[in-house]
Amino acid sequence: AQKVTQAQTEISVVEKEDVTLDCVYETRDTTYYLFWYKQPPSGELVFLIRRNSFDEQNEISGRYSWNFQKSTSSFNFTITASQVVDSAVYFCALSDEETSYGKLTFGQGTILTVHP
Amino acid sequence: EAQVTQNPRYLITVTGKKLTVTCSQNMNHEYMSWYRQDPGLGLRQIYYSMNVEVTDKGDVPEGYKVSRKEKRNFPLILESPSPNQTSLYFCASSSGLETLQYFGAGTRLSVL
Numbered sequence: 001a002q003k004v005t006q007a008q009t010e011i012s013v014v015e016k017e018d019v020t021l022d023c024v025y026e027t028r029d030t031t032y033y034l035f036w037y038k039q040p041p042s043g044e045l046v047f048l049i050r051r052n053s054f055d056e057q058n059e060i061s062g063r064y065s066w067n068f069q070k071s072t073s074s075f076n077f078t079i080t081a082s083q084v085v086d087s088a089v090y091f092c093a094l095s096d097e098e099t100s101y102g103k104l105t106f107g108q109g110t111i112l113t114v115h116p
Numbered sequence: 117e118a119q120v121t122q123n124p125r126y127l128i129t130v131t132g133k134k135l136t137v138t139c140s141q142n143m144n145h146e147y148m149s150w151y152r153q154d155p156g157l158g159l160r161q162i163y164y165s166m167n168v169e170v171t172d173k174g175d176v177p178e179g180y181k182v183s184r185k186e187k188r189n190f191p192l193i194l195e196s197p198s199p200n201q202t203s204l205y206f207c208a209s210s211s212g213l214e215t216l217q218y219f220g221a222g223t224r225l226s227v228l
Binding site: 106107 | 166217219
């Protein structure tokens with residue numbers, strides 16, 4: 001069965017600090033997809049990134065970067081020079097062959113608070 | 117504009133009073149799902165549909181019903197809501213099994 005663990009329930013930082021959100025996943029499949037979503041205080045889910053299991057290249061998008069390591073089953077998310085607008089709940093999620101990719105299995109979420 | 121539209125956005129009801137949360141997508145997607153979000157648990161899938169008249173249970177289907185009579189609509193029905201169904205609900209759609217899921221804006225339900 002699939003499982004996604006975000007061990008950090010809450011993180012609090014001061015603006016301009018770098019912060020890393022951890023995500024560890026479990027799946028028996030060799031083909032799977034990993035995602036990060038952001039949920040700002042307004043409540044909607046904002047898609048940030050999708051990565052398939054065959055692409056282990058790290059990705060950078062502006063202040064955001066993602067580190068995918070199959071050897072440790074981790075897909076960590078780093079925000080560089082955090083800003084108050086980054087305050088949100090962040091979810092890591094997985095879809096795989098066992099569920100025919102029809103379901104996203106989410107982690108518990110990490111509440112990030114960035115103080116001015 | 118590509119959209120998944122849920123209505124209502126907010127709903128307060130009482131135990132046992134049947135309600136329906138509507139979900140509609142304008143992208144001609146085949147796959148649609150319902151999730152509920154609870155603190156400390158993330159989002160969990162309630163039901164999903166792979167096509168018209170094809171639906172299946174997700175992880176937490178008890179107390180919910182769905183129907184898929186048209187491709188664009190996937191309503192979530194609570195026949196007899198209970199307080200433990202107080203939650204934030206999301207509808208999602210995608211064009212294929214391996215494609216990105218688009219989420220609606222969410223429906224915040226309180227059952228008193």
